[in-house]
Amino acid sequence: MASLQGFVDQRVLLILQDGRAIVGVMAGFDQKSNVVLSDSKERVYSVEEGVEEIPLGLYLVKGDQIVLIGELDEAADQAVDLSAIRAEPLPPIRY
Amino acid sequence: MLIFSVFKTLTDQRVTVELKNDLSITGVLKSVDQFLNIRLDNIKVLDEARHPHMMAVKNCFIRGSVVRYVQLPAENVDTQLLEDATRREAVSQAKR
Amino acid sequence: MLPLSLLNAAQNKPMLVELKNGETFNGHLVNCDNFMNITLREVYQTNAEGDKFWKLKECYIRGSTIKYLRVPDTLLDVVKEEQNRAREASRNARGGGAGSRGGTSTHATHISFLTLLVFYRARDAAARWARCSTRWSYSGKRSWSRHIIVDHC
Numbered sequence: 001m002a003s004l005q006g007f008v009d010q011r012v013l014l015i016l017q018d019g020r021a022i023v024g025v026m027a028g029f030d031q032k033s034n035v036v037l038s039d040s041k042e043r044v045y046s047v048e049e050g051v052e053e054i055p056l057g058l059y060l061v062k063g064d065q066i067v068l069i070g071e072l073d074e075a076a077d078q079a080v081d082l083s084a085i086r087a088e089p090l091p092p093i094r095y
Numbered sequence: 096m097l098i099f100s101v102f103k104t105l106t107d108q109r110v111t112v113e114l115k116n117d118l119s120i121t122g123v124l125k126s127v128d129q130f131l132n133i134r135l136d137n138i139k140v141l142d143e144a145r146h147p148h149m150m151a152v153k154n155c156f157i158r159g160s161v162v163r164y165v166q167l168p169a170e171n172v173d174t175q176l177l178e179d180a181t182r183r184e185a186v187s188q189a190k191r
Numbered sequence: 192m193l194p195l196s197l198l199n200a201a202q203n204k205p206m207l208v209e210l211k212n213g214e215t216f217n218g219h220l221v222n223c224d225n226f227m228n229i230t231l232r233e234v235y236q237t238n239a240e241g242d243k244f245w246k247l248k249e250c251y252i253r254g255s256t257i258k259y260l261r262v263p264d265t266l267l268d269v270v271k272e273e274q275n276r277a278r279e280a281s282r283n284a285r286g287g288g289a290g291s292r293g294g295t296s297t298h299a300t301h302i303s304f305l306t307l308l309v310f311y312r313a314r315d316a317a318a319r320w321a322r323c324s325t326r327w328s329y330s331g332k333r334s335w336s337r338h339i340i341v342d343h344c
Binding site: 001003007063072091 | 128132138150155156158
């Protein structure tokens with residue numbers, strides 16, 4: 001059973017179908033993969049400048065909008081220098 | 096159900112998942128569910144330079160609806176068995 | 192914490208809802224159901240580009256069209272507390288007989304409490320108010336059939 005149970009109370013990276021990347025603490029989830037994220041921040045990637053982090057607060061994201069939920073390794077994430085990353089934003093999902 | 100069963104037999108194998116947003120991720124298949132949602136451990140994004148977004152992520156959950164392909168290790172799938180099972184399932188579906 | 196329990200606890204609280212098409216609705220939650228269909232009151236609707244605004248007295252949003260909901264951060268703590276209190280209350284009520292059913296299984300449903308902060312995104316442009324008419328048909332059993340027709344002037 002692929003369950004999201006192991007991610008509860010962890011800092012996670014959520015990738016949405018429109019290409020957005022959101023990091024936050026997963027407070028809860030349900031069978032349809034709807035997710036509650038607290039203390040969430042959107043990470044906006046661009047080719048010209050470093051990553052911009054926009055604080056968003058408490059978020060309830062619909063499961064059908066979610067592409068991927070990644071468990072963020074806090075140590076590794078701290079080690080990353082966001083201002084140095086240059087990348088295109090993730091492409092949106094196309095069916 | 097059939098493909099779900101195939102995935103269940105492939106747990107702890109390394110697979111590569113290609114998503115509908117063109118992202119390709121390789122990882123060890125830890126679990127799968129009825130919606131074909133996938134849990135991967137020890138992941139590596141194939142084109143890391145283009146997608147540094149997941150540098151700090153080691154394990155992830157991928158929603159089944161966004162998967163385009165899953166590349167399986169050929170030696171671990173018995174295609175004959177799968178073909179037979181598929182034919183049997185098709186027969187029982189037709190009967191229903 | 193289950194997302195739907197968060198939503199149920201958020202009744203009468205303000206929230207922002209973004210739809211899959213990019214439109215946003217700021218309003219107070221009246222009611223919600225298991226499909227995450229919701230009704231809001233005192234709603235400020237904005238189009239996807241952010242340049243058109245409407246005020247609606249009430250609206251119904253089908254759950255399948257929602258992309259996400261933003262709720263005030265304090266709601267989380269408020270709902271957690273409520274659930275803890277409810278759990279204590281029921282545990283005390285049941286406590287006599289069952290005795291040693293110790294330790295709630297926190298792993299199963301991580302119940303959190305949400306507090307909804309009023310979250311209205313301030314828009315610089317002056318909001319244009321449209322005359323809106325919401326036509327509701329009440330088909331008994333407290334269920335609304337959803338048809339909101341918004342006329343914009």
